Amino acid sequence: MLPPVIRAIGTEQFAPTLDSALRAVAGFDISCIFSYTLQARPRLLHDGLNHVSTSAVMANYLNGTYLLDAVYDACRRDMPTGLYRLSALAPDQFFEGEYYNSPEFHPCISMETGALSEEIVFFTRIHNSYIAYSLMRQQAHPLFSEHEFAALQTMATTVIALMESQWHGRFPDSSSAENEDPKDTQLSQAMDTFGGNILTARERLIATMILRGHSSVSIAANLGLSEGTVKNHRKHIYAKLQVYSQSGLFSLFIQHIFN
Secondary structure, three states: OHHHHHHHOOOOOHHHHHHHHHHOOOOOOEEEEEEEOOOOOOEEEEEEOOOOOOHHHHHHHHOOHHHHOHHHHHHHOOOOOEEEEHHHHOOOOHHHOOOOOOOOOOOOOEOOOEOEEEEEEEEEEEOOEEEEEEEEEEOOOOOOOHHHHHHHHHHHHHHHHHHHHHHOOOOOOOOOHHHOOHHHHHHHOHHHHOOOOOOOHHHHHHHHHHHOOOOHHHHHHHHOOOHHHHHHHHHHHHHHHOOOOHHHHHHHHHHHHHO
8 A cells, every 4th residue: 555655755646656556455436635724615636526516515514504514514523633423523403404415506416316325535734734535435325334444444553644745835824814814714704694683692602513413412412401492592583583493494504605
C-alpha cells in the first residue's frame, strides 16, 4: 500500500491512489474528502463520488446544508482522530431525517442510487481545520463487516498520517480575523440565529437538535430533561414557527440559510 501513496503525496493523484490502496482492503463504491472549519464553508478536497449527484446539489451542501451533516457535527464536537462508522457518530434519528434522505441537499445520494448502505470516516485535524475522509457503500450493498472495519482500523494511524502529510501547510490558521469572510461567519452562525426573536434560546437549541436528527428521547437525555418536556418544547416551536412537522421545520431552515 505505502509506496504508491507516498509517491503521490503533494500531487492530485494522492486521494485516488489512497482510494485504490484501501479498496484492496475493503471494497467501497464512492468516497470523498472534505475539510471543515467552524468559521467557513467546507472545501471539497477529493471527489470520488462518481457523479452520484449534481454540481447543484454539491453547491447546496457547501453553501449551507453541511450544517446538518453528522460528519460536520462530529467535527464541531471535536471528534478525536481515528476511524468511525457514521452510525456511531450520528444522532439516533439522523438516518430517517429530512437532510439525510434528500437528493436535493445530500451530495452522496441520488434518486437513482438511493441512500447509502454505510459510510465510514477517517478524521484528523490540521490547525483549525478538520479533515474527513469518507468511504461509502451504496444501497443494496452490505455494511462493512467487522473484519473489514477492523482491517481498516489497524491502518487508521497510517492513513491519517498520509492525509496529514498531503494537506499539512495548506490550511491557514482560520482563527485569524483577516481570514474571516463575513458571509461565512453569517453562515456558521445560522443555527444560532434560526427562529430569530421568535424562539427562546432553549427552543432554538432543541430546534437545531431536531434538525440534526435527534429524537425527543435523545434530546431529553442530552439536555437532562424529561421526554414530555421536550415534546412540549417541540409543540411550542412548531406553533411559533407556524409549521406542523419535522419536514416543515427542515423546509424553514433551508429558507433560512439560502435567503
